[in-house]
Amino acid sequence: MDINNCPDQDILLHYMQKKLSRKQKKQVEKHLCQCDFCRKAYGISVNLLHDSSFSRWEPLPQKTISTVISHKLNEFTDKLVFFVNMLFKTPVLVPVVRNDDDIESKDNPITVQNAGLENGFTPFIKTINQLCFEMKMFNCDEKKADLSMVTRYQDHPMRDVNYFLTNAKGKSRAKCQEDEAVYFREIPFGLYELIISHQGNETIHIKFEINRTGIYENNDLS
Amino acid sequence: MKQIQNKISIFDDCGACQLPDANQCQKAKQIYKDFYAMILLTIRKTFLKWKVPFIDQDIEDIASKTLVTLFDKQCKVLKKYDFSLGLSPAGYLRMKAVNEVTLFIRSNDLFSIKKQKDLMSIDDIATLFVEFDGENAIDLKLKKQILSAAIEKLNSKYQLLIKYFYYDELTTNEICQIMKISVDSFHTRKHRALKKLENNIKKYLTRNNMNDLLKAYILFYLAPKKEEEQWT
Numbered sequence: 296m297d298i299n300n301c302p303d304q305d306i307l308l309h310y311m312q313k314k315l316s317r318k319q320k321k322q323v324e325k326h327l328c329q330c331d332f333c334r335k336a337y338g339i340s341v342n343l344l345h346d347s348s349f350s351r352w353e354p355l356p357q358k359t360i361s362t363v364i365s366h367k368l369n370e371f372t373d374k375l376v377f378f379v380n381m382l383f384k385t386p387v388l389v390p391v392v393r394n395d396d397d398i399e400s401k402d403n404p405i406t407v408q409n410a411g412l413e414n415g416f417t418p419f420i421k422t423i424n425q426l427c428f429e430m431k432m433f434n435c436d437e438k439k440a441d442l443s444m445v446t447r448y449q450d451h452p453m454r455d456v457n458y459f460l461t462n463a464k465g466k467s468r469a470k471c472q473e474d475e476a477v478y479f480r481e482i483p484f485g486l487y488e489l490i491i492s493h494q495g496n497e498t499i500h501i502k503f504e505i506n507r508t509g510i511y512e513n514n515d516l517s
Numbered sequence: 518m519k520q521i522q523n524k525i526s527i528f529d530d531c532g533a534c535q536l537p538d539a540n541q542c543q544k545a546k547q548i549y550k551d552f553y554a555m556i557l558l559t560i561r562k563t564f565l566k567w568k569v570p571f572i573d574q575d576i577e578d579i580a581s582k583t584l585v586t587l588f589d590k591q592c593k594v595l596k597k598y599d600f601s602l603g604l605s606p607a608g609y610l611r612m613k614a615v616n617e618v619t620l621f622i623r624s625n626d627l628f629s630i631k632k633q634k635d636l637m638s639i640d641d642i643a644t645l646f647v648e649f650d651g652e653n654a655i656d657l658k659l660k661k662q663i664l665s666a667a668i669e670k671l672n673s674k675y676q677l678l679i680k681y682f683y684y685d686e687l688t689t690n691e692i693c694q695i696m697k698i699s700v701d702s703f704h705t706r707k708h709r710a711l712k713k714l715e716n717n718i719k720k721y722l723t724r725n726n727m728n729d730l731l732k733a734y735i736l737f738y739l740a741p742k743k744e745e746e747q748w749t
Contacts, residue, residue, distance in 0.1 A: 324673035340615040352607040
């Protein structure tokens with residue numbers, strides 16, 4: 296590989312990912328030492344690959360096998376504790392939504408803007424690593440209510456998101472394919488566990504209670 | 518496996534390549550919609566990193582050329598994408614855009630113009646050293662020859678590090694990214710490279726029976742700290 300015969304970009308790509316044989320690698324390195332143009336071009340392309348300003352076009356970080364296994368174990372123990380608590384303990388609830396405050400400050404334009412306008416419930420919002428999960432409660436009667444859920448990544452609604460809502464009786468599942476919210480109809484009041492997954496990776500895991508006054512996150516078990 | 522399939526779905530063969538009109542291809546439309554802004558940004562950033570003159574029209578031309586190369590010959594370039602290399606689809610498209618920019622710079626010979634300017638400025642700096650020497654002005658060409666000969670004798674990994682650090686003036690983090698090493702190993706590698714360079718120069722001087730003044734001058738130039746201690 297002479298100075299005039301600069302390597303193809305595919306070879307440099309393989310060199311970057313350390314997929315070349317030892318002989319080829321030496322050849323490429325030798326060429327990079329000799330050719331200023333290729334050295335600079337290679338340096339620029341690698342730096343641009345790691346540039347953080349392109350992160351919004353990159354997919355969400357994938358999990359390794361070890362993290363998946365540890366997460367599954369944690370999930371199992373969490374579920375165990377959750378059901379044991381449901382049977383023997385009264386869970387300690389930390390209120391996230393204060394319905395009374397909301398009703399009091401209904402004239403305030405800022406809170407009204409943030410609130411679920413029709414019912415007087417403020418939406419339940421949770422942000423984890425640039426992911427913003429928003430849950431609203433509406434059509435509430437004495438025993439049940441409807442829920443709507445949206446997940447946004449950097450203010451853009453996410454596609455291909457799976458929502459798994461579980462309570463003691465069983466699991467219900469919904470999938471969001473378009474840029475729309477997902478609705479769970481006639482959910483009876485009680486303790487719930489919600490798992491949101493994107494492209495097979497679990498992204499958000501929340502435990503909460505729904506009752507007549509609103510949605511409450513259960514921090515005791517998380 | 519499902520995750521991978523989702524990721525590379527836009528790079529799969531969609532069968533639309535056989536269509537007479539390229540505008541009917543949904544895949545092309547999707548890539549244009551999702552990644553065109555990214556390609557434009559990549560091209561602009563690449564030009565800025567090369568530090569060569571460019572206009573907005575160049576960016577648009579290269580962006581459209583990138584898309585053409587991607588979809589040309591029944592998406593031949595697009596189908597070359599290999600997820601096992603560890604690149605994301607967006608990363609692959611970025612690499613292709615950078616490649617188009619480098620081809621543009623090479624074809625218009627923009628780099629050599631820039632290089633000439635760089636050489637001028639380095640010469641200006643070098644003249645300062647000549648002034649420092651005072652009465653015995655040393656030939657600059659000879660010094661450069663010695664230095665380049667010493668660098669060429671280094672191992673390729675040391676050579677690359679020195680050239681990135683001193684010639685291309687990249688930062689430590691950038692070099693670590695390029696060479697895929699940690700900051701600690703960068704510093705140790707740099708220290709070793711300089712040590713070996715010093716030894717190479719010493720060998721070169723003894724072999725060619727250079728005069729003592731030149732020896733002192735070059736050693737001072739390479740290892741200022743040690744020399745300062747000796748003089749004080």
